[in-house]
Amino acid sequence: MADAEEVEIKKKKWKRRPDPVVIYKKWCKTCNICIEMCPKNVFDTDRDGYPVVSRGLDCTQCTICWMHCPEFAITSNEK
Amino acid sequence: MAEQVSNVTHKYLRPKKTFPNVWCPGCGIGIAMGALIRAIDTLELDRNEVSIVSGIGCSARIPVYLDFNTLHTTHGRAIAFATGVKLGNPRLHVIVISGDGDLLAIGGNHFIHTARRNIDITCILINNYIYGMTGGQYSPTTPFAKNASTAPFGMVEQSFDPSDLAISSGATYVARGTVYHASQLSRLISQAIQHKGFSFVEVIANCHTQYGRLNREGSAVKMIQWQKECAVPVSTAAKMSPEELEGKFVIGKLHEVFRPEYVSEYQKTIDRFSREEKSDQQLQES
């Protein structure tokens, strides 16, 4: 029961919480470097090949994805 | 902290130039450019006093996006132009960005002589082992037996090791990084900019469109991961035998010495005359 509540809260938090990283789709060229390089496997690809944040809670703000994005298309959203 | 790091690159991009950039998706040049921007940012240089000079090629397109004093010159001559810029205004931090064909083939003469002169210029070589822009012809760094569009049966020539060349030509700071190790790369570049004298940073980058395609090395991601496998840090390399190092490359700071720097040595001559002049004047006045 308690577990279920926790999951519930986590989900809510997760919903309210903005994505840890933002991707400018306009600049992204779908090279998939960010997807492969992320140590926490935060990204998935969408239908068009663009990276989308699917497991945002796992992100540790390790800087790897935006340092390696050749298009400067990723920015951190953490304050 | 995190926000600073992530948004810092955008601060230095030209508002008038629209992204996305000209490079192929996943090209390592963009990553190297990011490392350069972060290096300049950590040093907190005044951007009016930074000049970026490049020649011709894929990597030479970097300056157009950067909000500094930028100069996109003729093929191979970037480093000679940079010498002029530095001497014309010694206050500037002059950074040359060049590709392997640009710097080592057509500009080889300028490169070794500028290194010999030990003038305070930072040279960043983006080494992707091929001429990317013109369609995959072999360059002075294309490894032996690898394919290129002008070496369809495998490269017959031997290749340069750019960092070795820089050291033996007299560069006083030499380092090698990869785009995979982007944060280390940006550290190396900032060290190079701080170094007084000719500093040289070789960046191993991926050109999957040409080199990767011709040599079946796969996508950008695969090529970047190959860099991780082959890169050996300086400290580890010291313990390895030459046989073990076969097919690998050493990354990190390879060489640093201090020798008299050209601009400040020349300044001494200029100062000598202005001192003499002052004493002349004092003599006349007394």
Add this chain to the structure above:
Amino acid sequence: MAEVETNQKKKRPFYKENVPLLMQGNEACALGALAAGCRFFAGYPITPSTEIAEMLSRLLPMFGGRFIQMEDEIASIAAVIGASIAGAKAMTSTSGPGYSLMQENLGYAYMTEVPCVIINVMRGGPSTGLPTKVAQGDVMQSKWGTHGDYFPIVLMPSSVKECFYYTVKAFNLSEKYRMPVTLLSDEVLGHMREIVNLPPPDELEIVTVSKPFEPPEWYKHFEVTPDYLSPMASFGEGYRFHLTGLTHDEYGFPTAKRNEIITKLEKLRLKTARHLDELTDVLVEMMDDAHIMVVAYGSTARAARQAIRIARKKRFKVGLIQPRIMWPFPDKIVREYLENVDLVIVPELNQGQVIREVKRLRQRHIRIIGLNRFDGELITPQQIVEKIKEERH
């Protein structure tokens, strides 16, 4: 202006003013450059221009300038352009083979509108040719040397004194028009010694490129102004602009838009075409009643000047036209005088280069003949007189 004022303050005079001095053409060029405010020289040793480099290597540091000997001429002109972009008045000197090597980056300077001065002390060619002999074979190269469509300014002095004044003028024009200016001297002129009286540098008119006054965000490095002369900021002054050899827009960014390409390339032409009056510098002698016209330039003009005097004594009505700004070619003046003459002689130390320009301007049937010498020696006044006699009998 400012540069010359600082010269004045400095006690060390770099030549004795207003007294007769015996000097070489090359030395006069070097002094002219200093007087014009040149503060950077990059070069590579080549006969017969080396004296300019040697002299400036000694003098420049005394005036806070810098001299560097580069690894080749390609690098020399590149460094000169770089220094000019960074705000120093810069020049180089060379001879035929080096001038050929420089063409690539000269094109870059025309495209990016960078002021600089190149002194080409001409020697025999093609290739290594005659390093210690005189020739005038690079006249057309100085016009059409680099690839593409551009409109150069080229000066041709004919005496040691003119070497001084025209070097100053070369700097002034290059700063005003924001483009490389070539000064074509030659082996004889460079090594000939003459007595000259040089004025104090502060009496010379010195032009320095105008600086922008607008804030950096509004600044266009290649602004098209009504007179096609735009102000120029230098690196390090707060105007962070981009320069590229690619065809660019007014800000300097590469462009492929048709109208911007046309604007850019037209600007290169109109810069000189709109100021032809200022860019015409022709010495006209005894042309008022002349029936025979001699068109001569550089060291050949010296012989021609004497030849017309001898010929006049022999009752030939001869006059001389000497373009001292060779490119843009003084079409208007030459065309005017072509109206009244029936014979034109063009003595040149090549196999006929400028004669083409004169022929291009011919409106009706006039005999235009060349007097060509290319054995490494000068044309003598006698030869020109003989030619006139020969044609008239």
